[in-house]
Amino acid sequence: MPNIVLYTLVSLDGATEDPHRYFPETGDGNGAPVFDDELARLEKEMIDRQGAVLLGRRTYDEWSRYWPTSDEQPFADFINAVPKYVVTSTPLAGEWTNAQPTSGPLPDMVAQLKASADRDIGVHASITLAKSLLAADLVDELCLAVGRVLDPVGPRLFAGLPERRELELVEAAPTTSGSLWLRYRLGTART
Numbered sequence: 001m002p003n004i005v006l007y008t009l010v011s012l013d014g015a016t017e018d019p020h021r022y023f024p025e026t027g028d029g030n031g032a033p034v035f036d037d038e039l040a041r042l043e044k045e046m047i048d049r050q051g052a053v054l055l056g057r058r059t060y061d062e063w064s065r066y067w068p069t070s071d072e073q074p075f076a077d078f079i080n081a082v083p084k085y086v087v088t089s090t091p092l093a094g095e096w097t098n099a100q101p102t103s104g105p106l107p108d109m110v111a112q113l114k115a116s117a118d119r120d121i122g123v124h125a126s127i128t129l130a131k132s133l134l135a136a137d138l139v140d141e142l143c144l145a146v147g148r149v150l151d152p153v154g155p156r157l158f159a160g161l162p163e164r165r166e167l168e169l170v171e172a173a174p175t176t177s178g179s180l181w182l183r184y185r186l187g188t189a190r191t
Contacts, residue, residue, distance in 0.1 A: 001114055002051070002114055002117040002118065002119055002120045002121055003120045003121070003140035003141045004054070004110060004113075004114070004120075004121050004123065004133065004138055004139050004140045004141070005046065005049075005050065005120045005121065005122050005123065005139075005140065005141040005142075005143060006122075006123045006130050006133065006134070006139045006141070006142050006143070007043075007046060007122055007123065007124055007143040007144075007145075008124070008125060008127065008130060008143075008144060008145075008157060009022060009023070009125075009144075009145045009147065010022065010144055010145070010146055010147070010157060011146070011147050011149050011150060011151035012146055012147065012148065012149060012150055013150045013151060013152075013156075014156040014157050014158055014159075015151040015152070015153060015154040015155070015156060016127045016154055016155055016156065016157050017153060017154025017155060018153070018154060019147070021147075021149065021151050021153070022146075022147025022148075022149050022151065023035065023147050023179065035145070035179070036175045036176055036177040036179060037175075037176075038173060038175035038176065038179075038181070039145055039175055039177075039179055039181060040074075042145075042171075042173060042181045043074075043075070043145065044074050046122075046143055046183075047074065047075065047078045047122065049119060049120045050078075050082065050119055050120045050121065050122040051082065051083070051117055051118060051119030051120065051121070052082060052083040052084070052085060052113065052117055052119070052121045052122070053079070053082055053083070053084050053085070053121065053122045053123070053124055054085050054087065054102075054109075054110075054113065054121055054122070054123050054126070054129065055084055055085070055086050055087070055123075055124065055125075055126050055129070056086075056087055056125075056126035056127075056128050056129035056130075057086060057087065057088040057090075058126075058128070059124070059125045059126040059129075060084070060086040060088070060092065060096075060099065061093065063079065063096075063125075064092075064093075064094050064095075064096040064099065065094070067079050067080055067096075068080055068096060068097070079124070080096075080097055081097065081098065082098060082122075083098045083100075084096065084098055084099040084100070085100060085101075085102045085109075085113060086099055086100065086101050086102065087102060087103065087106075087109070087126075087129055088101045088102075088103060089103050106132060106133060106136050106138060107136060107138060110133070110138045120141075123139070127155055127157060130157060131157065131159075131160065134157075134158070134161060135160065135161060135162055137186075139186050140185065140186060141170070141183065141184065141185055141186065142167065142182075142183070142184045142185075142186060143181075143182070143183045143184075144180075144181070144182045144183075145179065145180075145181060146179060146180040146181070146182060147179055148177070148178035148179055148180075165186065167184035167185065167186055168184060168185040168186075169182075169183075169184055170183040170184060170185050171183035
């Protein structure tokens with residue numbers, strides 16, 4: 001069965017608001033964050049395992065204006081082509097290839113998506129959605145690209161979890177720029 005894979009870019013202390021602050025190589029902050037070669041390779045391996053993504057509405061609204069014209073590879077080709085399920089109760093504005101709205105209780109949505117998928121389902125950015133999925137124990141795998149900074153600004157991915165969680169480390173890779181790739185399995189996720 002496919003996994004729900006939550007992927008986000010964070011500071012060392014868990015800030016999630018502005019990835020350009022965690023990856024200082026990124027110059028002006030107008031495009032996607034710039035990764036060193038190792039992080040770029042690891043991200044590509046992760047997206048190669050995904051056959052669909054689940055996005056929150058705010059992420060959809062931002063990304064649907066940015067990614068269709070972006071040439072930042074390999075993520076641009078991936079996110080523009082992959083089926084995108086947008087959690088929302090209102091019609092989607094604009095058009096973005098393979099994007100469709102979905103609504104209802106999260107456990108039901110996740111069960112439906114997993115039943116119809118043959119590859120992993122990614123949750124990219126979408127911090128409000130990510131926190132809801134974590135709180136409802138619906139995440140199978142957690143991938144974090146951790147920047148080499150402490151940042152007191154912005155929401156925290158793990159703030160408000162209802163209980164302690166123990167994770168199984170699948171992969172940990174430091175990079176030459178001082179960033180870190182972490183991949184965990186959440187042993188108690190439901191299907």
